Amino acid sequence: MSSIDFEVELTDVEREIQTTLHRFAAEEMRPAGEKLDKLHDPQDVIDPASLLWEIFDKYDELGIADLQTADSDLTPVQRARLQAIILEELAWGDSGLALSLACRGMGRMYSMLSGQKDLIERFAAPGNKEIGCWAITEPDHGSDTLAMSEPHFKDASIKPNCVARKDGDEYVIHGQKSSWVSNGPIATMATLFCTIEGDRGFEGGGVAIVPMDLAGVSKGKPLDKIGQRALPQGEIFFDEVRIPEAYMISNQDTYAASLNMQLTIANSFMGVTFAGVARAAFDLARQYAAERVQGGKPINQHQSVKLRLFDMFRKVETASSFCRKVQIYNNTSGDAKLHYAIASKTYCTKVAFEVASEAVQIYGGNGLSREYPVEKLMRDARASMIEDGCNEVLSIVGAAHL
Template sequence: MDYFLTEEQRMIKETARDLTEAKIIPKRAELDERNEFAGELLADIAKADLFAVLVPEAYGGMGVGIFDIVLALEELARGCVGVATSFAACGLGILPILISGSEELKEKYLPAVAEGKSLAAFGLTEANAGSDAAGIRTTAVDGGDCWILNGTKQWITNGGEAQIYSIIALTSPEKGIRGASMFVVEDGDPGFSYGKKENKMGIRASATRELVMKDCRIPKDRLIGRKGHGFITVMKTLDVSRPGIASLGVGLAQAALDEAASYAKQRVQFGKPIISFQAVQHMLADMAIQTEAARGLVYGAARHIDAHPEDASKVSSMCKVFATDAAMKVTTDAVQVMGGYGYMKEYPVEKMMRDAKILQIYEGTNQIQRNVIGQELNREYA
C-alpha cells in the first residue's frame, strides 16, 4: 500500500532495506547460533547514518519523528529482530534524556549516539519489578557531592555493550514510586558492573545482562529531570517507544510471509506447487491481512504520537499489542506452511518464530497493554 512517504522517509526506508539485504541477512543465522552480539552490524548501521534518526537535529541527528524511526526499525527487523532490538534499545535508552534531561546532558550524550559511537540502554526491570514498575528496589542516596546507587537491574538489552544507561531508582523510598528519579550511569563508573550474559530463546544477536550497582557513585549532574519525577519520565518514555517494538513485529511478519509464500510457490506436492491449494492460500492470505493491518495501525499510531505526544498511551499500547500478536501468529503459520523444512534451522522461519515471542513480552507484556487500553477507555467513556 502507498503510505505517502516523503522523499526523506523513502530514503531512510531504502537505506535500512539495502543494509539489511547486504549485511544483516547473510550474518543472522551465524549470530543466532553463536549467541553473539551484533557489534559489527551495529557499526554498519552507524556507517549508514541510521543512528542519526534517533537524535534531534540540534545534537547531530536528523531531527525526524517516531514515524521515521518506525520505518527504519521495520526494515532492520526484516533481517534480524535481534539486531533491530539492539538498535531500538539504544533509542529507548536516550529517550529519558530527550524527554526530561537538561540541555547539558543532551549536549554531552546525544551527539555520540547520533554518530553511532555510543550505545545506550534503559534500566527499569528488576527481579520484583517488571509489569509492576512500582516494585523497584534500587535506591539512589544523596552523597553530598554525588549520588550513590545500590541495586540490580535485570534483563537489560545492550547490557555490558552500552556506554550510557538510563536508570530509575528510589530517591525517597518512603514515597514509593512517587519517590523515584532517573539517572545516567556510565560504563566504567565505580561500583557499576554486569552480570552474566543471558542465554535466550530468541533475539540472540542482542545482549541481555544484569546491571549491578554496589555503592555506585555518579556526579550530581547525572540526575535526569527533577528529583521524584522518574516514574513520569518512564511512562512517557514507554508511550513513545512502543510503536518501535510494534514495527519490529511488522518487519518480522513481513519477512516470514515472504519466506512462506516463496517456498509455497516452489514446493511441489501431488504434482502442483502447494500455493495452488486452497488450504495454503487461505493461510497465506490471513498472514498477508494481519501483516498489512498491523503496518497500517503502527504507521497511524506513530504519526498520531508525532502530532499529539500528550495523547500517546492508548494508541501506543494498541499498536504494540496488535502488531506483536500478529508477528507471533504469522511466524507460527510460516513454519506450518513450510512443514518439516520450516522446523529446521537451515531455513530462517524457525528463528523468526523464536524471535517473535519476546515481542509480546518486553516493554510491557501484551496483557499489561490491554490493561492500559482498558483504563484509557474507562476514562474516555466516564
C-alpha cells in the same frame, strides 16, 4: 505486491531510504542475525570479533541516524514517518539487531533531555560510539515496575532491588537490575529507572543517567534465551555508585510522567519493529509456497494454503498501517497517547507471533528445522510478547486510559 509497494504517500526520498534500508536488512542484517542466532554461547555475541560490531559500524556508515535528529531538515512528521519506515525495515532483517541498534541510541535522547553539557558531549555528540540501554526490570520486580495503574505501584512495603538515596549534592545507587536489560553487557551508559529512598513505592522513582565506567558498576554474563539471540542482555550491579544530583533527570514528583513517556516511546517503537518481523515471516512463507510442490503443483495452489496466506497478509498489512499511524501521532502531536502505543505493541507482537507460526506451518517439516529461517522468527516474535512488558500487563495499564 508487498507492503513496501502499498504506500502511495511515500515521497521519493522516503522510498529511496526504504529501498536502501531494505537492501541493508536483506544483505547485512538478516545473514548476520542468523549467524548470531546460531552461536551456542551468548558471550560470543559480544566478542570483539562478533558480527554485532560490524552491523553497528555498517549502519553508522549509512548515515541514517543523522536524518532522525531534530536538527535535520525534515519536519517532525517526516521524521516520524521515516523512523517508522526505518524500524520496520531493520526488524524485517533481524529484530534482535534492530533492537540492539535502537537501545544503543537511547543515551543520546536522555542526555539531550538532561541538558547536562558533560553528558551531551559524551553521549550525544555526532558519531560517538557510546552504547545505551534502558534498565528498569529487577530480579524480583518485572511487571511490578511497569503496572503503574495498579495499587501496588504506590505500596511502599514492596521492596525494590535497586534504590537511590540522596547524599548531599549526589545520589548513591545500590542494588541491581535484572538479566533482561537489553544491551546490558555492552552498554557504556544506562538510563536507569530505579526507586528513590522514601515512602512512595515504585511511584516514587527516579530516572538517572549512569555512565557505566563509574566506580561500583559491574555487569553479569550475557543471558542465554530462545529468541532475539543477537540482542545481548544481562544484569547491571550497582555497589554504592555515586552520581551528581543533576544526573537524576526525573525525581519522585515527575517519575510517573517519565515512565509514561518511556513506555509510550518503547511501545510505539515495538509495534513498528514487530510489524517488520510479521512481514518477514509472510514474505518467506509466500515465497516458499510458490516453490514447494506437493500433489503435482506449488502448494500455494492448494485452497487451504491460499486462505492461510491471505489471512497472514491481512494481519501484516493491518499491523503495519496501525503501528505507523501510532508512531507518527505519538511523535508529532504533542499529546502522545500511551494506550495507543500499548495497542500497537500488543497487537503487532501478537500478529508477528501468529504469522511466524503460520509460516512454520506452511514450511511443513522444514519449518521446524534450524536450516530454514522461519522457526527463528517464531522464537524472536515469542520473546516480544514479554519484552518491554508482558502483553497482558501492558493491556491492563492501557485499559486504565480508556
